[in-house]
Amino acid sequence: MKKGDASADVHTDQRPPAGLDSPRWRLVPELHLRRCGDQWVAFHSGRGTTHLVDAGAGRVLACLQREPGLDLPALAARLGPESDTPAGAMTGWLAGLRDSGLVRDDA
Amino acid sequence: MRVSELGHAGLRRRLSADGLLLATGPFVTRIRSRIPSVAEGINSLYPDCEVHNADSFYDFDCELRPPRSLRRFYRPQVVFLSDQRVVFKPLPRHQAYPMLEWGMNWCIASHVQNRLVLHAAALERNGRALILPAPPGSGKSTLCAALASHGWRLMTDESVLVALDTAEISGPARPISLKNASINVIRDFCSEANVNTPVHDTLKGTVAHMRPPRDAVERARQRAPPAWVVFPRFRPGADTRLIDRAPGEAFMGLVANAFNYAALGGRAFHAIGDLVDRTRAFDFTYSRLDEAMATFEALADGRQ
Numbered sequence: 001m002k003k004g005d006a007s008a009d010v011h012t013d014q015r016p017p018a019g020l021d022s023p024r025w026r027l028v029p030e031l032h033l034r035r036c037g038d039q040w041v042a043f044h045s046g047r048g049t050t051h052l053v054d055a056g057a058g059r060v061l062a063c064l065q066r067e068p069g070l071d072l073p074a075l076a077a078r079l080g081p082e083s084d085t086p087a088g089a090m091t092g093w094l095a096g097l098r099d100s101g102l103v104r105d106d107a
Numbered sequence: 108m109r110v111s112e113l114g115h116a117g118l119r120r121r122l123s124a125d126g127l128l129l130a131t132g133p134f135v136t137r138i139r140s141r142i143p144s145v146a147e148g149i150n151s152l153y154p155d156c157e158v159h160n161a162d163s164f165y166d167f168d169c170e171l172r173p174p175r176s177l178r179r180f181y182r183p184q185v186v187f188l189s190d191q192r193v194v195f196k197p198l199p200r201h202q203a204y205p206m207l208e209w210g211m212n213w214c215i216a217s218h219v220q221n222r223l224v225l226h227a228a229a230l231e232r233n234g235r236a237l238i239l240p241a242p243p244g245s246g247k248s249t250l251c252a253a254l255a256s257h258g259w260r261l262m263t264d265e266s267v268l269v270a271l272d273t274a275e276i277s278g279p280a281r282p283i284s285l286k287n288a289s290i291n292v293i294r295d296f297c298s299e300a301n302v303n304t305p306v307h308d309t310l311k312g313t314v315a316h317m318r319p320p321r322d323a324v325e326r327a328r329q330r331a332p333p334a335w336v337v338f339p340r341f342r343p344g345a346d347t348r349l350i351d352r353a354p355g356e357a358f359m360g361l362v363a364n365a366f367n368y369a370a371l372g373g374r375a376f377h378a379i380g381d382l383v384d385r386t387r388a389f390d391f392t393y394s395r396l397d398e399a400m401a402t403f404e405a406l407a408d409g410r411q
Contacts, residue, residue: 034377
């Protein structure tokens with residue numbers, strides 16, 4: 001009996017990858033998102049995968065769910081007062097979320 | 108009518124003919140078999156369960172019979188069929204009764220689509236449900252059997268049913284599966300436990316089953332809201348420890364123990380989210396059942 005496929009992706013890489021400062025970001029289609037205490041969980045119904053996401057990356061996902069198509073400055077502006085997030089951390093989260101297949105950019 | 112009212116001869120007649128329609132919680136299973144140990148097991152472990160008429164609806168269809176091969180003449184075997192299809196490889200005939208229990212578990216895990224099904228035990232106390240998700244070998248069933256004998260209502264040892272809309276908990280209140288050393292541990296710890304004759308040399312070692320308490324069977328259709336999710340782990344010689352588990356980690360632990368998560372998709376994801384939102388989650392390590400009982404007593408009383 002195959003049970004649920006779960007993977008824990010806690011995005012902590014804060015290195016700013018190149019070329020992430022201008023694209024507009026949005027969640028991939030078929031993504032479900034829930035807050036879970038201080039963390040977040042995301043489910044991609046197309047792939048059937050579940051991801052555990054830390055608080056910072058989870059706030060990015062929630063923000064993009066509310067307002068798809070934000071670029072990095074706009075995202076930072078939305079999250080800045082609430083999280084005091086440095087831009088380097090933001091780009092690291094976006095890169096990690098993109099690598100996990102949870103967000104995509106329009107570039 | 109209950110199983111105990113059929114008498115042993117009546118039970119064997121039903122099993123040999125159109126089948127015994129056995130009600131366990133929300134499910135009715137049709138069971139057919141001419142193998143004596145199957146009748147003996149049902150007679151011993153399901154006396155308080157209701158029996159439905161042969162022309163009633165049923166959820167699962169199970170049959171245990173010898174395989175149709177020449178091998179049966181020199182090494183007796185048994186096969187399990189669900190909806191007339193062989194599901195597992197044949198086993199030695201003396202394992203027919205455990206095979207029925209494993210087959211009934213398989214039916215729930217494979218066919219139920221209107222609820223989330225967790226590989227976990229569940230018990231109820233003061234109208235609130237405790238869920239014990241764990242892989243085999245974690246001491247889940249031993250803990251479940253001890254709790255069921257110490258003031259907690261057994262909901263299930265194996266298949267927790269989570270309502271997709273309310274996250275309420277229910278279970279089929281079937282016998283508790285005990286393995287190897289835990290058989291005598293429970294016989295010693297729970298003086299009133301009714302454990303059937305052990306079956307040796309199975310893939311899981313020696314196995315026996317504990318009869319569910321009558322009250323648990325009679326209340327098997329009563330749901331309860333979830334209150335606690337506890338991930339148990341038996342470690343010989345370990346101190347008793349109950350430690351908070353972060354909700355996100357609890358979520359992932361439940362996903363890993365959900366049988367039909369992939370099939371239900373987003374509905375299962377949100378059902379687990381609702382479950383986590385409504386509960387406190389813990390990791391529990393234990394080696395002494397008396398200390399474990401005290402820990403869960405304190406949890407139920409709000410002292411943890």
